[in-house]
Amino acid sequence: MAALQADFTLPLRSFALELELDVSRTVALVGPSGAGKSSVLRVIAGLVEPQRGHVRLDGERWLDMERRVSLPPEQRRVGLVFQDYALFPHLTVRGNVAFGARGRDVDTLLERFRIGHLAATQPQELSGGERQRVALARALARDPAVLLLDEPLAALDAHTKAEVRHELAELLRELALPTLLVTHDYEDAAALADEIGVLVEGRLRQLGTPAELVSRPRDAFVASFTGANLLRGRARREDGSLTAIRLESGEDLYSADEVEGEVGVVVYPWEVSVARTHAPEADSALNVVRGRVGSLVEVANRVRVRVGPVTAEVTAASAERLELADGGIAFATFKATGTRLVPL
């Protein structure tokens, strides 16, 4: 498969975007808004010129600032899907898709994206999901070698999003194009991409598979961004193999990671059990946090619940059995081996 190589520096308003990235499968850049994610796509597409660097697709040189090479966007084979889709309001669905289709069969594309019946419709009359399909079809009609997606799911309501996300994941697998997508939503990234890069203030904090980011988050930001609990404390080595951490709230926790000093304690909600009573002698989990049951949020068939400072994820059935909706005191327990420590 072809591979896109990008390495550049682009000064932005309050920081410089500095990035080195190889894209051969689907890579997602995630990060808070204003981290420079969209600018990455604009540099690769040729809409913005960086201060330094190069962009290459296999042997094709799209940008090389040292050699003063910078192909205009129309000569780079990219399919860019904009965040708000940027459909041409004066053209029909068919006109939009046909805009960049040089001799390609527009009708087949329309059918493939199930928008054939909308061919004569104006974009303003489409739903969010339909617009997204038109934008994808339009980008693919140009026969791109690289696909760039800017927040492909952000413009959709929660109801449509889950379905569209599934479709998009399938499509990306089928296309097998080098794809770079940016999103502020870690779950979207994990569902769509083979690799995720966490971008903060213009720099890649960590790049890895979704599993790698969760099992070995490099720092506190990556951990909390991937959905983990982050508790602050002070670590000190104990005899044997465990590290003890005194939390700011006074509790002691244990981890198998070997670190000392100020640390962030990272534990994922799905690794936390919730109980109404606690019997230390009958539990292999070393870490116990006692606290008041706080907010309950339903996520599909699961429930996210706060116990003191910790968020746990339990099944809806468990939440009902434990009567978590009534509040009161509960115990959140998790294993020392599932408790990771990161520098703060």
Added chain:
Amino acid sequence: MFAATAVALAFLLLPIVAVFARVSPGTLVDQLSRPVVTDALVISLKTSAIAQTLVLVLGTPTAYLLATRRFRGRSLAVVLIELPLVLPPAVAGIGLIAAFGRLGLLGGTLSALGIQLGLTQTAVVIAVAYVASPFYVRQAIATFEAVDPNLVAAARTLGAGPVRTFFRVVLPLARRGLAAGEALSFARGLGEFGATIMFAGSLQGVTQTLPLAIYQQLDTDFTTALAVSALMVVVSGALLVALRVTLQWQPSKQTSRFLFAPSR
């Protein structure tokens, strides 16, 4: 408040009504076939057509550049474009004479090339274009600025070069705003008086446009002056209505809605 509004509206309307009320419509129409009127009408239409073509051909790329690029001296360029808007027409007339007249800055050069502008229709065209152009260019800048830059970017990534992007995306989206600006510019140019009479004179059949004909007939034949005025009221009114309709029929939000939007 209502009383003030009523007075204001009456004040604005009275002169218009008076033009039509003095003599019967039949008399007015009869007057329109007099040579002094038909000559002026032909000259007005011809010079306006040429002047507006110049305004469109030179003004559109200028407006697009100023709307989409940020460069040093841009604000100054915008001020220059708006200058004729606030310049008294008499000053514009003097300025044109001082620049292009026989003894003007470029007079010698023009004479050497065998070009004599005084008392010609070319002079009328120059005066009209000078005074009317800001009405189009200002509106065009605002309209181009309102075109979503992402749509332009999208066209580029879809393989369209800058020229194709302009004609396939920018121009269709800006069409209504540009038409509105052009209508205003045309209306202003058609009524041009001060700069024209100073720079081009008022020779019947050569440089005498409709407004100049009104002025000349005022002393000799008031009815004819009224008839020409009535004709111009009808044309202006029609333009204004067309303008309103154009601006209100906007299926998309991509073109400018504001007629006198400040161009930054």
